[in-house]
Amino acid sequence: MATSRQLREQIAAGRWDAALAALYGGSEEVLACQRSRYGAALEQFELYYGPGRQVQVYSAPGRTELGGNHTDHQHGYGLAGAVTLDLVAVASRNEDGLIRVKSRGFNKLDVIDLTEAEPQQGESTHSASLIRGIAEGFRAKGCDVGGFDAYTASDVLRGSGLSSSAAFEMGVAIILNTEYGCGLDAPALARICQFAENTYFGKPSGLLDQLTSAVGGVLFADFADPTAPKIEKIHADGVLPEGMTLCVTDTRASHSELTGEFAAIRNEMEAVAACLGGKVLGEVDEKRFWQELPRLREQCGDRAVLRAIHYFEENARTLAQRDALAAGDFAAFARLAEKSGHSSFECCQNVYCASSPKHQGLSAALAISQSILAGTGGAWRMQGGGFAGTIQAFVPDALVKRYCAAMEALFGPGCCYLLSLREQGTVRVM
Secondary structure (H helix, E strand, C coil): CCEHHHHHHHHHCCCCHHHHHHHHCCCHHHHHHHHHHHHHHHHHHHHHHCCCCECEEEEEEEEEEEECCCCHHHCCEEEEEEEEEEEEEEEEECCCCEEEEEECCCCCEEEEECCCCCCCCCCCCCHHHHHHHHHHHHHHCCCCCCCEEEEEEECCCCCCCCCHHHHHHHHHHHHHHHHCCCCCCHHHHHHHHHHHHHHHHCCCCCCHHHHHHHHCCEEEEECCCCCCCEEEEECCCCCCCCCEEEEEEECCCCCCCCHHHHHHHHHHHHHHHHHCCCCCHHHCCHHHHHHCHHHHHHHHCHHHHHHHHHHHHHHHHHHHHHHHHHCCCHHHHHHHHHHHHHHHHHHHCCCCCCCCCCCCHHHHHHHHHHHHHCCCCCEEEECCCCCCCEEEEEEEHHHHHHHHHHHHHHHCCCCEEEECECCCCCEECC
């Protein structure tokens, strides 16, 4: 194991170029950027925790949702891809029973006393609660974990639907897993992170985000048994055809304060399920749902029914998208992605908040995408939890410049990200 200074010197000399190229691509421009980024993270670690520490460096990717918008928490299907935007964490084990994490862009240094296992007052909805919950998740698995000091630097857009929270959670999880030799596999780490987000952070999320960050590639998951989801990894290479670029536009309105809006989707879907004798829609017979639509409208309301319709149709669509990607039929996949976007808007109704109709950044981004990409073989859709954040588009290379210019005219310079899918999940890099 090397010290932070030794690693900085090795990175600058190009000794870690192969590892960086495997994660981000091998062009000299990309490598120069990542050398600088990793070196800066190591310098910041030294600033907060002192020089001379032996460290390890980890990477946890963000993810882009490819299909299955709000289906995973109803025990349906999910489809997502890890992307080259990631969180980098520099970490060193300590012996004082404290976890200290300083994250770039946040003023506070999180300090977690591991003798206090229960959720702490005032910690909910803050990163400290996630760290504490992840540590407790390891202990619940019988793992003997302890303290570490870490500095994290993330280029995954916060509050934007690219799962910056899952990348942070997986970064913390792999540090504990590696530094303390726990030996848990990627799905187990993802479940620990979901537990922390649900129980300590207070967000009723599904598992797909953490699984995709953990495993990497394009991930198809069947959540019929959410405690042991069946997962299938589709290798990232070849998913996008030559001449097609994945563009994600940040509308620069955070969804970090919209937990209540997200929770309402799940609550309303489950209210419909309860009327049909199930806990979630994945337990409900779809034919019976359609037969009892009049009663469900009266008992649950129209929005809940529409969100249930979205679930059933989106779930079938997600399976068809998996099949299209496995067959190499991107045209079929793109048509289904576009239908998914329309369903999120029309049935799931998570593109903008009804309480704030003047603020519809996602709606505007989708409308402009449609005007540019209709009939070109591309596709566009809302992704993630919704209400704010990002949209996704598959853009023919000949239109990328025009598309990015249109998005930047609406949301400002640098809002449009050209992404690549990433084969690797959360890993120790060096």
